Amino acid sequence: MSASVVLQQAREFAAAELVGRQALLDSFADAPLPLYRSFADLGLANWWLPADVGGLAIGLEGSVGVVSELSYGDAGAAFTLFLSVLGTTIVDLYGSPELRKRYLAPLAADGGFCATLGSEHEAGSELTRMSTSAARHGDDIVLNGEKSFSTNVAFADFLVVVAKSADAPGEHVAVVVDRDTPGVQVVKRWEMLGLRSSATYQVRFADCRVPAANLLAGPGIRLLEVALNASRTLIATTAVGVARRIRDLCMDYAETKTVQGAPLVGHPVFGGKLGQIEMQIEVMANQCAAAGRRFDQIMAGPAAADEFLRHGTLRAALAAKMFCGQAGWEIAGVGSEMFGGFGYTRESDIGKLLRDMRYVSLVEGGDDVTRDLIFNRYVIPVMKRV
Ligand SMILES: Cc1cc2nc3c(=O)[nH]c(=O)nc-3n(C[C@H](O)[C@H](O)[C@H](O)COP(=O)(O)OP(=O)(O)OC[C@H]3O[C@@H](n4cnc5c(N)ncnc54)[C@H](O)[C@@H]3O)c2cc1C
Structure with missing residues (x-):
């Protein structure tokens, strides 16, 4: 699908499914997943993913047009549908070939979501002060700590978690975590003032164990x-x-x-x-x-x-x-x-x-x-x- 076709389809999706649906989209009901499924059924989900994992490879400049159209319909829906770009860009650029294939290809083929967890209550925007830790135990990494805000976590397929290294003081890692890994606990969904068709959560990691092979390369x-x-x-x-x-x-x-x-x-x-x-x-x-x-x-x-x-x-x-x-x-x-x-x-x-x-x-x-x-x-x- 070319960039102009994706743009046109996004415009039509916004007109048909988002404009005029304020009662649903502003209600703070459960995130309207069937609506997001219908976007994926058009073959549009995660439109930025690269061609070598089966994506449509629409660049960021092209994505600007798509997001403008979706937000014309509803900013919360747009935010939900594009925010996976944060974690998938990290995996695309810094994941091993195996991680790219395992995590990005299903998102390109079937839709789905990736959530990214950086923010913490105490550290605020001073991310170097974050306290969620990643400790090496043999071939695994064990995560412990709490992240204050993360969008899409409850229904994401995988998470990209940024944590301080317990083994190398002053260093931080980014690691891919399957959503259903034991120890990933959704504490609550925040009631936001706006973007109410999106869903942002507080999340706790309690002895959450993932393979060290899921580490992404770099600080x-x-x-x-x-x-x-x-x-x-x-x-x-x-x-x-x-x-x-x-x-x-x-x-x-x-x-x-x-x-x-x-x-x-x-x-x-x-x-x-x-x-x-x-x-x-x-x-x-x-x-x-x-x-x-x-x-x-x-x-x-x-x-x-x-x-x-x-x-x-x-x-x-x-x-x-x-x-x-x-x-x-x-x-x-x-x-x-x-x-x-x-x-x-x-x-x-x-x-x-x-x-x-x-x-x-x-x-x-x-x-x-x-x-x-x-x-x-x-x-x-x-x-x-x-
Ligand atoms: C709807 C929503 C969705 C979100 N989704 C995610 C997500 O998916 N993943 C994720 O990791 N996070 C997410 N966040 C968190 C969001 O990115 C942060 O809330 C935002 O970056 C602000 O950081 P903070 O809350 O830590 O506040 P702070 O940045 O700590 O700000 C608090 C106060 O400190 C001041 N301050 C901070 N630093 C400075 C400075 N250098 N100079 C002067 N003043 C300063 C600010 O101006 C402000 O007054 C989400 C938040 C919302 C509301």
Whole structure:
């Protein structure tokens, strides 16, 4: 399936299955797995996986279009369907040929999910302070500790866990864990304000034993940082889809709402607001595409895994997430105000879009953290400045 066909199918899926289904998607019922199954039945699940494991091999730039379409329908569904990119990118780049085949091929063939576990309550964004430990016992690794947030864990096929090494102080590892391994315990599902069709959990590892062959090659936190380039770009992209939906909702409303005896849509103040929103959407979409292109460019190189390790976090991906989070939040504010008091009720669609938009600036690094990263990695080293 070509990138343009995947894009078209994602657009049709969003129109048929997501738009207008707020009652289901915002309800915080069990994650709507039959809906996600129907996406997989179209052959679209995990569309980014590489061709050598049977995937559609849609690059990150192509994925930006797909995620914009899915998020136009529902940001929580989009998040659920793309977040496996975080763990699968680590396995793709740093897994042995055996691990790539065993874990990625089934996800390409049948759909399914991979969850990634980095965050912990005490450590916060200072991942080096994480306390979940991985200890070598003969041919096995034994995991112990608690991860505060992990999306898709309950129904994932496998997990990618980042933990501190119990054997080499100051070092961290990343390891693949089958979801049904004894000792993987889901503590609870968090009730999130937005993205309520997605599901994020607190997870405990209690003497969880996995083969040492499941270790991924390289320093765990750096591997996570590399793969965050993909998921941060797609988190940024959800802001584009949600912003496009807000724009269209505002246009529909302004055609029926009258102000000073005329439809709001003809009022210059309204036109100014929508012109501003369109400009922001254009810049947001372009930055996400640029971040996707940069990632694809490295991925296409002869030594992508090493090249990514040298770069770590990419400026384009950080800029996309920060800019889209900020511009998206501004757009959500304008949209919310547009509907007057009705916009503040649960009966309006705009309230959900506002709550969904909020996550862009929070997940995978709040703005204080991403600003700090850009400053340290791309401003202090003079040769890296644009
Ligand atoms: C819906 C959702 C899904 C998630 N899914 C996953 C998942 O699948 N896997 C996973 O591992 N995690 C996941 N997370 C966790 C998420 O990535 C983190 O919550 C996020 O990165 C923020 O980190 P934190 O919660 O540790 O807060 P912190 O980053 O610790 O922030 C708390 C406060 O400290 C401040 N602060 C922190 N560092 C700095 C700094 N350097 N400079 C200045 N101020 C700073 C912040 O600004 C903030 O005010 C998810 C979270 C949510 C809400």
